[in-house]
Amino acid sequence: MRILLVEDEAKVASFIRRALEEESYAVDVCADGTQGLALAREAKEGCYDLIILDLMLPGLPGLEILKVLRKEQITAPVLILTARSQVDQKVKGLDAGADDYLTKPFAIEELLARVRVLLRRGSGEAAGVLQVEDLILNPATRDVTRGGRRIELTSKEYALLEYLMRNVGRVLTRPMIAEHVWNLDFDTFTNVIDVYVNYLRNKIDRGWDRKLIHTVRGTGYVLKAQ
Amino acid sequence: MNSQDETHAAPRGIALKVRLTLWYGIALGVILAIFAGTLYMVLARGLKDQVDRSLEEAATVAVKALEERRVGPFVRFDDLVDEFPELAVLDKFFQIFSPVGTITIQSPNIRRRDIPLSRTALGAALAGRAVFETARFPQEPPIRLLSVPIQYEGTLTHILQIGTSLREVEKMLHHLLFTLLVIGPLALAVALGGGWFLAGRALQPVEAITEAARRIAAGDLTQRLSASQSSDEIGRLADTFNEMIARLEGSFRQIQRFSADASHELRTPLTVMKGETELALRRPRSAEDYRLVLESSLEEIDRMARIIDDLLFLSRTDLGEVRMERRPVRLDALVEDIQRQAAVLGQEQGIEVLITTVQPATVLGDELRLRELVLNLVENAVRYSRPGGRVEMALEGEDSVARLTVTDHGIGIPAEAQSRIFDRFYRTDDARAHAPKGTGLGLAICKWIAEVHHGRIEVHSELGKGSRFTLILPLAAPAG
Numbered sequence: 001m002r003i004l005l006v007e008d009e010a011k012v013a014s015f016i017r018r019a020l021e022e023e024s025y026a027v028d029v030c031a032d033g034t035q036g037l038a039l040a041r042e043a044k045e046g047c048y049d050l051i052i053l054d055l056m057l058p059g060l061p062g063l064e065i066l067k068v069l070r071k072e073q074i075t076a077p078v079l080i081l082t083a084r085s086q087v088d089q090k091v092k093g094l095d096a097g098a099d100d101y102l103t104k105p106f107a108i109e110e111l112l113a114r115v116r117v118l119l120r121r122g123s124g125e126a127a128g129v130l131q132v133e134d135l136i137l138n139p140a141t142r143d144v145t146r147g148g149r150r151i152e153l154t155s156k157e158y159a160l161l162e163y164l165m166r167n168v169g170r171v172l173t174r175p176m177i178a179e180h181v182w183n184l185d186f187d188t189f190t191n192v193i194d195v196y197v198n199y200l201r202n203k204i205d206r207g208w209d210r211k212l213i214h215t216v217r218g219t220g221y222v223l224k225a226q
Numbered sequence: 227m228n229s230q231d232e233t234h235a236a237p238r239g240i241a242l243k244v245r246l247t248l249w250y251g252i253a254l255g256v257i258l259a260i261f262a263g264t265l266y267m268v269l270a271r272g273l274k275d276q277v278d279r280s281l282e283e284a285a286t287v288a289v290k291a292l293e294e295r296r297v298g299p300f301v302r303f304d305d306l307v308d309e310f311p312e313l314a315v316l317d318k319f320f321q322i323f324s325p326v327g328t329i330t331i332q333s334p335n336i337r338r339r340d341i342p343l344s345r346t347a348l349g350a351a352l353a354g355r356a357v358f359e360t361a362r363f364p365q366e367p368p369i370r371l372l373s374v375p376i377q378y379e380g381t382l383t384h385i386l387q388i389g390t391s392l393r394e395v396e397k398m399l400h401h402l403l404f405t406l407l408v409i410g411p412l413a414l415a416v417a418l419g420g421g422w423f424l425a426g427r428a429l430q431p432v433e434a435i436t437e438a439a440r441r442i443a444a445g446d447l448t449q450r451l452s453a454s455q456s457s458d459e460i461g462r463l464a465d466t467f468n469e470m471i472a473r474l475e476g477s478f479r480q481i482q483r484f485s486a487d488a489s490h491e492l493r494t495p496l497t498v499m500k501g502e503t504e505l506a507l508r509r510p511r512s513a514e515d516y517r518l519v520l521e522s523s524l525e526e527i528d529r530m531a532r533i534i535d536d537l538l539f540l541s542r543t544d545l546g547e548v549r550m551e552r553r554p555v556r557l558d559a560l561v562e563d564i565q566r567q568a569a570v571l572g573q574e575q576g577i578e579v580l581i582t583t584v585q586p587a588t589v590l591g592d593e594l595r596l597r598e599l600v601l602n603l604v605e606n607a608v609r610y611s612r613p614g615g616r617v618e619m620a621l622e623g624e625d626s627v628a629r630l631t632v633t634d635h636g637i638g639i640p641a642e643a644q645s646r647i648f649d650r651f652y653r654t655d656d657a658r659a660h661a662p663k664g665t666g667l668g669l670a671i672c673k674w675i676a677e678v679h680h681g682r683i684e685v686h687s688e689l690g691k692g693s694r695f696t697l698i699l700p701l702a703a704p705a706g
Contacts, residue, residue, distance in 0.1 A: 059655065104493045106500075
């Protein structure tokens with residue numbers, strides 16, 4: 001899951017980024033409105049699964065960014081983050097196309113919960129739990145079970161599995177996986193993706209008749225029920 | 227407080243209307259009463275005088291005739307009338323008494339037979355004087371009597387009494403009284419009604435203003451009184467009101483913006499502290515991580531403390547609680563001193579702080595505050611300079627003012643922001659990005675210090691090229 005954070009207060013941006021990264025999200029930070037808009041726009045469709053937007057930004061105010069994005073049919077969920085708590089400000093933000101609104105100062109846990117909700121909405125899952133056959137992933141507790149048995153995953157393995165499960169049945173190319181799960185360029189990274197997919201296979205599919213992770217030759221990977 | 231005002235406002239308006247009408251009515255009533263009373267008295271007096279005069283005239287004629295002809299004590303009235311037709315006037319009657327007071331002759335038109343000669347009249351007649359009297363009888367109009375002695379060679383021979391009924395006079399006076407009593411209150415009532423109406427009309431714009439003011443007091447300061455275009459008292463009142471509301475609206479906006487800015491400035495450090503602390507507590511961390519969080523928190527605490535200090539200082543200046551000394555201050559010494567201080571500050575960032583010209587100049591004021599002002603300007607210049615940049619200070623005494631300029635070649639200020647940089651908490655985006663630790667209050671404080679010294683600060687700036695701040699202060703004594 002890749003998140004764009006547009007926030008000009010360096011320290012605020014820093015701790016939000018660290019918190020999100022601890023939750024295995026890939027995060028891009030931008031401190032300027034104009035650059036933020038450019039990043040959100042130029043990225044390929046579906047590159048960012050969520051945009052966290054501060055309202056008072058140098059260059060271009062957050063509300064303007066939001067309006068442009070919505071006008072250009074960029075539908076990634078947007079969470080507004082601002083020090084302004086007046087009702088009319090919230091209404092303005094939500095009407096401009098924001099999906100949620102959080103005022104500073106906020107609790108980290110609340111921010112993370114809201115991020116989960118917004119990501120869940122995109123994937124159409126209902127109760128906050130992702131399930132494919134008997135494989136269950138709970139983003140709130142980060143618990144993964146298959147057939148009722150707990151599976152221990154590293155942070156990167158978890159992020160990879162979450163991305164695959166949110167896109168059940170969809171073939172994910174290696175560049176897509178690199179962008180959503182890792183913070184690095186894909187070119188230097190193809191091997192790592194294959195290695196991690198193998199780790200994940202060992203933990204999830206080994207010992208089960210019904211395999212869930214499939215290789216699409218020459219393209220990438222897909223997670224689906226057979 | 228509001229509700230009390232509102233409940234009081236309406237009755238007070240009506241009371242004023244009632245009071246106006248009442249005073250008007252009382253004044254008019256008093257005038258009417260005095261007028262009616264005087265009219266009645268003058269008329270009554272006049273009528274009675276007229277009656278008396280006609281009695282006198284009749285008496286004079288009769289007495290003269292009787293004296294000349296020496297009428298005997300026993301004459302018939304008819305004979306008398308034949309000789310003196312004047313006596314047969316219809317509205318008067320005659321009685322002739324003997325000197326002892328018995329009736330000798332009575333004119334036939336007398337209505338009451340028994341009008342005796344009063345003791346007073348008899349006494350006066352014996353003394354040779356005529357006398358007027360009013361005889362009153364129950365159920366009948368009073369009668370006015372004139373008794374005149376008739377003398378022959380110094381002795382009283384008869385007493386002539388002429389009388390006339392005051393019926394007509396009384397009737398007229400009654401009519402008059404009736405008319406006055408009916409018309410007076412009627413006129414008063416009409417006048418009161420008119421007065422009520424006029425007071426209402428005169429007070430109606432006041433009511434309208436009250437109504438509008440109440441709407442405005444309910445919180446909507448964008449409302450204005452629909453002022454009558456006239457320049458009368460009410461129009462001027464409405465104009466004054468509107469001006470006041472406009473000023474209120476202005477300062478309200480300013481306060482709103484200020485509190486929004488203040489809450490933003492205070493929330494940012496809080497957000498950082500809360501976020502970093504919560505993040506650190508989510509799971510066990512290394513001692514180094516905790517130390518970093520504490521260091522960062524300390525930075526934010528310092529930032530908040532600075533903001534709060536500046537805010538407290540500014541609010542004390544607003545309340546007029548800041549005491550300023552007024553002593554001669556050598557600006558040239560101050561500038562040199564601050565240059566040394568700022569040069570050290572600039573060295574860390576590779577910025578050179580130097581003095582181009584300095585002329586002796588002395589101003590009256592508070593040295594500590596002036597030092598704060600100049601230091602603030604120089605610190606700003608260093609803060610918004612680019613690494614390796616240069617800040618120039620200059621002091622010139624010119625006519626009656628000292629001009630202290632601080633010039634940098636840094637990021638500059640956009641033209642549209644130049645008028646607002648002295649506003650509390652106002653910071654341009656560039657300034658925020660360039661110097662995140664500023665409080666946004668420094669220039670507001672500088673402006674205040676300059677103004678209490680009867681001076682001002684001017685800004686010349688070009689975006690991307692740098693800024694020049696000029697502090698202009700009146701000199702204590704001519705330069706030299």
